[in-house]
Amino acid sequence: MLKENRSLDRGIEILETLAREGAMSLADLHRATGLPKSTIRRLLQTLIARKIVRRSLADQLYRTLVVFPDISGEVMPKGMLHMADAAIPRALALTKAIGWPSDIHIREARAMRIIDNTRQASTFHVQRGQINQRVSLFGSAAGVACLAEMTDAEIAKTYEALKPDLHWGPVRFGMDLAALMKRIERVRRLGYAERSTAQISDHDWDTDLRAIAVPIKAGGQVLGGLSVLWLRTYKPVEEFAALHLPALQEAAAGINAALDEVWEGGTL
Numbered sequence: 001m002l003k004e005n006r007s008l009d010r011g012i013e014i015l016e017t018l019a020r021e022g023a024m025s026l027a028d029l030h031r032a033t034g035l036p037k038s039t040i041r042r043l044l045q046t047l048i049a050r051k052i053v054r055r056s057l058a059d060q061l062y063r064t065l066v067v068f069p070d071i072s073g074e075v076m077p078k079g080m081l082h083m084a085d086a087a088i089p090r091a092l093a094l095t096k097a098i099g100w101p102s103d104i105h106i107r108e109a110r111a112m113r114i115i116d117n118t119r120q121a122s123t124f125h126v127q128r129g130q131i132n133q134r135v136s137l138f139g140s141a142a143g144v145a146c147l148a149e150m151t152d153a154e155i156a157k158t159y160e161a162l163k164p165d166l167h168w169g170p171v172r173f174g175m176d177l178a179a180l181m182k183r184i185e186r187v188r189r190l191g192y193a194e195r196s197t198a199q200i201s202d203h204d205w206d207t208d209l210r211a212i213a214v215p216i217k218a219g220g221q222v223l224g225g226l227s228v229l230w231l232r233t234y235k236p237v238e239e240f241a242a243l244h245l246p247a248l249q250e251a252a253a254g255i256n257a258a259l260d261e262v263w264e265g266g267t268l
Contacts, residue, residue: 010035011043015064018053023061023131051081056131057088058117063131079268080106080115083224086258087216091118091226094251098228098244099123102251103211105142106224110168111135112143119229126209126229136196137162138170138180141213142225144193148184149215149222155184173197192245193225194237208232212241214252218259218268226252 010033017032018024026044030037044062047053055062065081083106091102101122105112111134119129137143137158147155159177162169170180173196187193195211213227228248230240262268 007043010039011047014040014043014047015052015066018062018064019066023056023059023063025061029062054081054084056116057092057121058119058129058131060120061131079218079223082259082262082268083216084116086255086262087226088116088118090251090254090258091116092121094118094226094228094247095121098247100228100230100244101126102248103129103142103227103229104224105135105140105213105216105227107137107143107146107222108134110162110165111137112140112146112225115224124231126231127207136168136172138175139173139196140225140227141193141195141211142215142227144183144187144196145213145215145225145227146222147180148187148193149217152181152184155181190241191249192241195227210237210240212237212245212248214249216252216259217256219263223259223268226255 013033013035014029017029021028021032024032026037026040029035029040033040044053048055052066053062053064083104087104091104095101095118099122101117101119101124103114103117106115114129114131114133114135116131117129119126135143137147147158150158156177159170159180163171166172175183192212192214195209208231209229210232211227211229213225215222216224216226226248228244234240235243259268
């Protein structure tokens with residue numbers, strides 16, 4: 001009985017450390033807790049199997065999927081685990097098929113959040129990218145792909161709600177509502193969204209990457225997006241989409257079908 005309590009206590013210590021410090025490697029957890037690496041590895045395997053911890057594909061770091069009051073800085077996005085489980089194997093297959101990497105996005109109230117990516121599996125050298133990074137709903141390809149799935153009235157409501165926000169709102173990309181709707185019409189016609197360029201010089205946003213994206217849905221509701229990224233010097237957007245959009249759409253369709261299987265009562 002004492003042994004079981006000791007294991008439980010160590011498992012909770014690992015969870016608390018992850019909640020407090022964020023994403024960590026095995027070595028990080030060893031330094032922070034002082035526990036033997038063999039013990040940490042065994043406990044992590046159990047926590048992963050029980051869907052309490054996950055190891056990100058992109059950076060191989062461990063992250064907790066539970067929130068500890070007064071420890072965790074922010075709540076995990078709803079449905080993130082199901083999204084990752086459905087998207088990662090299909091995004092990996094897509095990257096192996098076309099070479100270029102994907103980002104997996106989940107939609108939040110004011111932005112999109114990248115929950116994982118396949119950049120390490122790509123045969124091309126691109127920026128590593130950050131897990132849990134938030135990107136603009138109006139500027140990212142995945143964000144605009146999500147917007148295009150909404151009704152015109154819902155898009156207008158979202159636009160007005162975020163219009164005053166200089167960072168997350170449309171002003172960063174020089175969009176009035178008419179310009180946004182014109183872009184939405186193009187997305188609906190072509191079947192994909194592309195990454196925007198900031199209106200003014202923005203080193204945090206304007207990189208050497210291009211991206212196209214399609215939405216991820218469950219039960220008919222848009223939950224996020226799947227994007228493919230490539231170097232600007234490789235091909236213009238239209239030529240890249242002509243080559244790789246069918247594979248991107250097929251991967252997203254597989255994700256959507258997997259999510260539909262776990263969709264219950266309007267939620268994951």
